[in-house]
Amino acid sequence: MTLELAANQGAVPTMPNMEESPLAIRGMTVSYGQKPVVFSVDMTIKDGSMTAIIGPNGAGKSTLLKAALGIVKPLAGHATVYGKPMAAQRARIAYVPQRASVDWDFPTRVIDVVLMGLYRELGLLRRVLQSHRDTAMACLERVGMADFADRQIGQLSGGQQQRVFLARALAQGADLYLLDEPFSGVDAATEKAIIAVLKGLREEGKTVVAVHHDLATVTEYFDRVFMINTRKIAEGSVGEAFTPENLDIAYGGRLATGQIDQLALAAR
Amino acid sequence: MSGAEFVPLSLTPMLIGIFAAVACALPGNFLVLRKQALIGDAISHVVLPGIVVAFLVTGAVSAWPMMIGAALASVVAVVLIEAVRRLGRIEPGAAMGLTFTAMFAAGVLLLEQSDTSAVHLDVEHALYGNLESLIWLDAVGWESLLDPIALAGLPVELIRIAVTLMAVCAFTWLFWRPLKLSTFDEGFAQTLGMRTGWIGLALVIVAAIAAVAAFDAVGSIIVIAMFICPPAAARLMTNQLEVQIVWSVVFAFLSAVLGYVLAGYGPLWLGHDNAVSAAGMIATVSGMILALAALFAPCRKRAGAPAH
Numbered sequence: 001m002t003l004e005l006a007a008n009q010g011a012v013p014t015m016p017n018m019e020e021s022p023l024a025i026r027g028m029t030v031s032y033g034q035k036p037v038v039f040s041v042d043m044t045i046k047d048g049s050m051t052a053i054i055g056p057n058g059a060g061k062s063t064l065l066k067a068a069l070g071i072v073k074p075l076a077g078h079a080t081v082y083g084k085p086m087a088a089q090r091a092r093i094a095y096v097p098q099r100a101s102v103d104w105d106f107p108t109r110v111i112d113v114v115l116m117g118l119y120r121e122l123g124l125l126r127r128v129l130q131s132h133r134d135t136a137m138a139c140l141e142r143v144g145m146a147d148f149a150d151r152q153i154g155q156l157s158g159g160q161q162q163r164v165f166l167a168r169a170l171a172q173g174a175d176l177y178l179l180d181e182p183f184s185g186v187d188a189a190t191e192k193a194i195i196a197v198l199k200g201l202r203e204e205g206k207t208v209v210a211v212h213h214d215l216a217t218v219t220e221y222f223d224r225v226f227m228i229n230t231r232k233i234a235e236g237s238v239g240e241a242f243t244p245e246n247l248d249i250a251y252g253g254r255l256a257t258g259q260i261d262q263l264a265l266a267a268r
Numbered sequence: 269m270s271g272a273e274f275v276p277l278s279l280t281p282m283l284i285g286i287f288a289a290v291a292c293a294l295p296g297n298f299l300v301l302r303k304q305a306l307i308g309d310a311i312s313h314v315v316l317p318g319i320v321v322a323f324l325v326t327g328a329v330s331a332w333p334m335m336i337g338a339a340l341a342s343v344v345a346v347v348l349i350e351a352v353r354r355l356g357r358i359e360p361g362a363a364m365g366l367t368f369t370a371m372f373a374a375g376v377l378l379l380e381q382s383d384t385s386a387v388h389l390d391v392e393h394a395l396y397g398n399l400e401s402l403i404w405l406d407a408v409g410w411e412s413l414l415d416p417i418a419l420a421g422l423p424v425e426l427i428r429i430a431v432t433l434m435a436v437c438a439f440t441w442l443f444w445r446p447l448k449l450s451t452f453d454e455g456f457a458q459t460l461g462m463r464t465g466w467i468g469l470a471l472v473i474v475a476a477i478a479a480v481a482a483f484d485a486v487g488s489i490i491v492i493a494m495f496i497c498p499p500a501a502a503r504l505m506t507n508q509l510e511v512q513i514v515w516s517v518v519f520a521f522l523s524a525v526l527g528y529v530l531a532g533y534g535p536l537w538l539g540h541d542n543a544v545s546a547a548g549m550i551a552t553v554s555g556m557i558l559a560l561a562a563l564f565a566p567c568r569k570r571a572g573a574p575a576h
Contacts, residue, residue, distance in 0.1 A: 066455070069455075069458070069459050070458060070459075071455045071458045071459065087461070090459065090460060090461045093459060095455070095456060095459040097453060097455045097456055101453070101455060102452060102453045103301075103452070106301065106451070106452045106509075107301075107503060107506060107507050107508055107509045107511075107512050108448075108452065108507075108508065108509055109507075109508060112508075113452075116449055116452075116453070116456070119445060119449060119460050120460060120461075122445065123445075124442060124443065124444075124445060124446070125442070152507035152508075154507070168456075
């Protein structure tokens with residue numbers, strides 16, 4: 001059976017709660033070359049939740065997010081955002097790419113990066129007004145980076161760069177926030193600041209989905225878990241899905257048994 | 269120098285040099301930041317087979333078919349580079365190097381095989397261009413700038429590069445935000461609904477148009493130098509893209525003016541009789557500006573965060 005066929009068979013056209021879900025993915029299959037990285041994955045994000053996408057390295061976590069956003073072209077499958085195709089809902093989505101995916105030597109300042117979040121409002125030629133700057137500054141304030149507005153982005157530490165990226169997403173004023181490894185390589189203070197902002201978003205009724213790799217903080221930071229290793233392993237509340245059995249399947253013996261038990265105990 | 273001498277003999281070549289330099293430097297800023305600077309090199313080489321094929325098809329040395337041939341060749345080259353890169357799974361630089369040397373070689377072969385020796389089309393012309401010969405014979409002095417009859421006799425290359433420069437400026441101004449955003453963060457730009465693939469292609473096509481128009485007047489040496497040297501030197505002067513663009517235009521302008529003057533008078537000052545190639549000197553000056561910027565410019569150090 002070819003990959004396409006298999007993927008199409010795996011696709012389920014509609015599910016009851018797709019309509020209201022901030023992000024519903026059906027039958028998503030992505031491959032780089034011959035090998036599928038994401039295979040026939042369904043995901044239904046709950047409105048107002050904070051979901052961690054977890055799985056071992058190379059499990060397709062980031063790829064799933066990118067495919068849902070249309071950055072990577074999937075072999076099969078599709079994603080809807082609040083019941084409509086992604087392309088019609090861009091204004092409701094904010095995306096924070098992996099920090100390492102851009103060149104931080106790019107000649108631009110912190111405030112300019114945050115203003116990029118207002119592109120949909122500014123368009124090609126509309127002038128940047130004081131009100132736009134005020135919005136950008138308020139977003140920088142929220143992540144504790146207001147003092148750095150005029151810095152060149154290359155002069156920031158890794159954690160500061162990540163906060164600037166988060167500020168740009170805040171400027172987008174979205175309902176659904178998708179973050180790719182927001183805690184990767186950041187200092188403890190930044191991690192605290194970011195999680196505080198994300199929890200604040202959830203309190204406002206927004207939905208947060210983050211690719212996450214630190215299993216030790218899953219229970220503390222998130223209320224839902226989506227576990228993937230090319231295929232979907234589990235999805236649900238942290239209590240339901242973050243179990244030793246699921247972790248064992250997802251990580252396939254790469255975690256020590258004691259480690260798994262500890263993590264799962266914490267989840268209870 | 270009096271206007272009576274300067275205007276007919278030096279004004280037009282100088283303006284053509286300046287316009288060509290600026291038209292290449294503007295898209296060059298983005299190409300350098302996208303680590304695609306070599307694409308300027310590639311385009312200026314593949315222009316040759318395009319021009320030769322256009323000549324063989326139309327049988328005449330006329331500008332428009334040649335421009336179209338060159339533009340088509342650039343698009344073919346861009347597609348080939350992508351194809352080689354993806355199918356061969358090799359780095360972009362190698363794919364570019366492969367494509368442009370192969371296409372340039374094909375152009376040289378075509379040129380030799382075809383009966384183009386009688387017309388003004390040869391490899392030397394392709395490299396150095398013919399800046400010094402683009403004089404304005406109808407001019408008698410500064411007053412000719414207001415004389416419609418004299419203006420009608422302006423070299424057609426000047427009009428063409430001026431129009432090209434305006435088009436390049438318009439493109440850069442209109443698509444400033446998408447260009448900047450997609451160069452900095454392509455994935456994010458896509459989530460905003462930007463067609464980053466098309467923006468990248470449009471940038472390369474605009475660079476190709478600038479290269480072709482400049483090539484027509486000044487040869488490929490200037491094109492290659494101007495895509496890289498002024499933007500690279502400008503990057504060392506500032507940490508802001510808006511300011512970098514201004515510096516790159518200043519450096520392109522300086523290279524063109526200084527290069528032209530040094531080529532014409534430099535050898536005389538040194539006691540030689542002959543002037544040297546203006547195109548070669550302009551490219552050399554741009555390289556010297558880059559060297560000076562690398563030694564003394566304020567933003568040479570990358571104070572970036574430590575890599576992880």
